[in-house]
Amino acid sequence: MSLHDDMVLMGDQAVAASRALARLSSRRKNLILEAMAEELNARREAIKAANARDMEAGRQAGMSPALLDRLLLSDARIDSMIKGLRAVIGLKDPVGTKISRWIRPNGLVIQKVRTPIGVIGIIYESRPNVTADAASLCIKTSNAVILRGGKEAMQSNLAIAEAMQAGGARKDLPEHSIQLVATTDRDAVRELVQLEGRVDLVMPRGGESLIRAVVEQARVPVIKHFKGVCHVYVDESANLDMALKIVENAKCQRPGVCNAIEKVLVHEKVATAFLPKMADLLTAKKVELRGDAAARAIVPSMKEATEEDWYAEYLDLILGVRVVSSVQAAIEHITKYGSHHSDSIIAEDKKTQDLFTEEVDSAAVYVNASTRFTDGSEFGLGAEIGISTDKLHARGPMGLEELTSYKYVVLGTGQVRE
C-alpha cells in the first residue's frame, strides 16, 4: 500500500473507533485510563530500553544536550506520565453534559449537549511524554487520536503507545482509538492533515517551523499557536516593587517556554526609577538586555535593540526593553509586534488597567500578574492539550472542554413548521 492508502486506512479506523468511543461511559473510560497507567508502569523497563535506543541514535546524530535532555525518559519522567494519567482520571468528563437548555413558545425543548469532536491528530516534536498526555486527554473526551511524534523519539513513542493500547485493550478500549504513525516519512504529516472527512482537528505542538508547515498543508481545521512574544507593560501607576518581581518571574523562571516574556515596556515617567533596578536584578540573573535609545540613555550597558528584536521570540535569557509615552503606546506596540499570546500590565490605576485589558487582543491579558500563568493547570483546567492563539473554537490554554464540540438535541411532541 502507498503512504496515502496507509493514512486513509488509519483515518477510517480512527473514525470507526471514535464512534465506538462515543458510546463509552465515563466510568468505563476511567477504567481504561487506569489500566493504561498500570501498563505504563509494568512496561517501564521496556520503555526505558526503547528510549535508550532513541538516545543513542540521537547522540550519534549529534543532537544537542538540551534536545537529548528533552528526549530522555527517566524513572521520574515515567512516574510523571503515570501521575498525569491518574490526574486525568480525576477530572470531570465533559461529554454528554448539557451546556444549555431552553423551551420555545411552540413547546420544542432545545438542548445543547457536549459531544466528542471525533478524530484528533496530534503532531509533535521530541518530548515523548506528549504521547501519553495527549492520548489520555483524547480518550477521556471520547476522541480517537492519531499521533505523529518526531522521528528522534520514534522508539520511545512506540513503546508508550503500545503500553497504552495494551492497557486499554484489557478494559475494552475500541481498537484503533490510539494510533501512532510509525513511519518517519515526512509526507505522512501532509497526508494526515489532508484527511478531510476523517480527521476533525489537527493540533501541532512544537517549533514555529513545524507549525507553519502544518498550517500550509492542512485541509482540516488546525488549532495552534505559532509563538509567544509576550510583554509586561509597567505603567506610570505601577507598584515598582511588584513590577520587578513579575518581570523577573516572567523572564527568568523558565525562559524557554511560550508564556515567558520577551519584552518589557516601561512608561517614561517611571523609566528612570525602574530600569536601573530591573537591569541590576536581571543582569545578576544573566539576562542580556536590548533597549531602545530612551532605555539605553538610562541604562547605557544595554545593547541596542533592532526592529527585528521587537518581533523576536528569544526563548532564552534575552529581553527587549522599550520606553513608551503612554498605555496607548504600549497597546500599539503589543498589537504590532506581539503574538496575541499573553501580555500583562502592572498598574494601580483602574482605568488604565481596563483600557489595557479591553484593547489588548491576546488570548490571556493580565493585570498585576506574571504571564507564566497561561497554562491549563495554573488556570485550573486540570490538564492541557495545548495553547491556542487562534480565535475560533478555543483560545488560550485548552483543557478537556476544548476537546469537545456540541450538538443540538431537540425534543418535540409533533411540532411542524408553519
Place this chain on the structure above:
Amino acid sequence: MSLHDDMVLMGDQAVAASRALARLSSRRKNLILEAMAEELNARREAIKAANARDMEAGRQAGMSPALLDRLLLSDARIDSMIKGLRAVIGLKDPVGTKISRWIRPNGLVIQKVRTPIGVIGIIYESRPNVTADAASLCIKTSNAVILRGGKEAMQSNLAIAEAMQAGGARKDLPEHSIQLVATTDRDAVRELVQLEGRVDLVMPRGGESLIRAVVEQARVPVIKHFKGVCHVYVDESANLDMALKIVENAKCQRPGVCNAIEKVLVHEKVATAFLPKMADLLTAKKVELRGDAAARAIVPSMKEATEEDWYAEYLDLILGVRVVSSVQAAIEHITKYGSHHSDSIIAEDKKTQDLFTEEVDSAAVYVNASTRFTDGSEFGLGAEIGISTDKLHARGPMGLEELTSYKYVVLGTGQVRE
C-alpha cells in the same frame, strides 16, 4: 495595483476597522444599525433601480425564473431587510459579557470574556438581502466584514452596501467596517480566503460547488455546511399520524432549503401501515417517491432508488424511501449517507429516542419534530448568519454568540509562578 494588492489593502483596512469597532458601546452600535435601516429606506428607489439593472442583465444572460426570483428586490423584500436590521438592534450584544469567572487558590481572578472574532469574510450567491443581513450581524458583534456577493447581484449589493456605509457614517461607524468586493474577478475569492493574519473567519453561503471551491483554496478558518441530506426515521413505536404530518412538513413546506428532508427511513414493522398513507399524501403534493425494494413491494408506484439516491440532496419534491430493520440500521444509514445536518426520529419509546439522539452525530437531532426548525430564528437565537455542520467553534444555526471569540482577563495582586 494588482488584485492581490487590492485584497491585502482591503484586509488591512478591515483589521484597522475591527480594532475601532471593538471599542464601540452597544448603544453606539444600535444607533449605527438604526441609521443604516433609515438609509436603506431613504435609498429604496436607488436600490430598486440598481436591482433592475441586475435583473435585466440576468434576463439577457438567460437566468432561470427561479434564480431571477431570488435576485429580485421588491418593496416587500426591502421592507424585510429593514425589519431584519431592527430585529438585530433588539438583540442582546454578546461582546464584553463574562462567560465564566473563577478564583484560583493563589488569588488570581480568571475571567473568560466574549470578544469579537475580528474580520469576517462572507462569500455568497444571488440573494442580495444577505448583504444587509450578514453586515448587520457582524456590526452588532463588532466584527469588520468583507462581503463578496455573486456577480449577478453586483449592482444590488453595491447599492445596499453603500446605503449601510452611508447610514453608519452618520453615526461614526469606523471607516471600512463594511467592505464589498467590487470586482467580478473570480480570483478575488481565492485572494480573500488566503488573507491569513487579516481575515479571521470565512463563511461561504451558497451551493455545494461554491463552498467546495472556498474550502479547497482557504488558508483561513472556514465555517460552513456543504449540504443538507436530512432524514426522518419512523420507528416501530411511532405515532403514525404524527409521523405523516412531520414527513409532509419536512419535505413539502419548503423543499429547496437545507433543512428539508431528502429521505424517510421506516421500521419494517410499521412499513405496511405507514407507507401507503404517506405515498397518498405526498403524491397528492406532487412529491416523487424513490424507494428500495421493500418499500416498492408495499407501494409499487414508487420509482426504484439507486445507491446515488441515498447520498442525494434533491432540494426538490423528490423523496428517497427505505425500509429498515431497526433503529440501529436507521442510524447506520444516516451515518453513512447523511450530511450531519438535521435528522429526526418519530418514536414514542424513550429508550429508542435516546439511542437515536446519542448516536446520530448531526448538528441537530430531533425527537418527534420536523427538521425544518434548524434555523436561528426558530431556535430563538434571534438571527442567523449561517448553519454549520462543522464541529469546531460553531455547530448548527449560528447567531450572534457564534460570531464571538473570547479572551482570558486575569486579575492579580502581584502573583508570580513558583
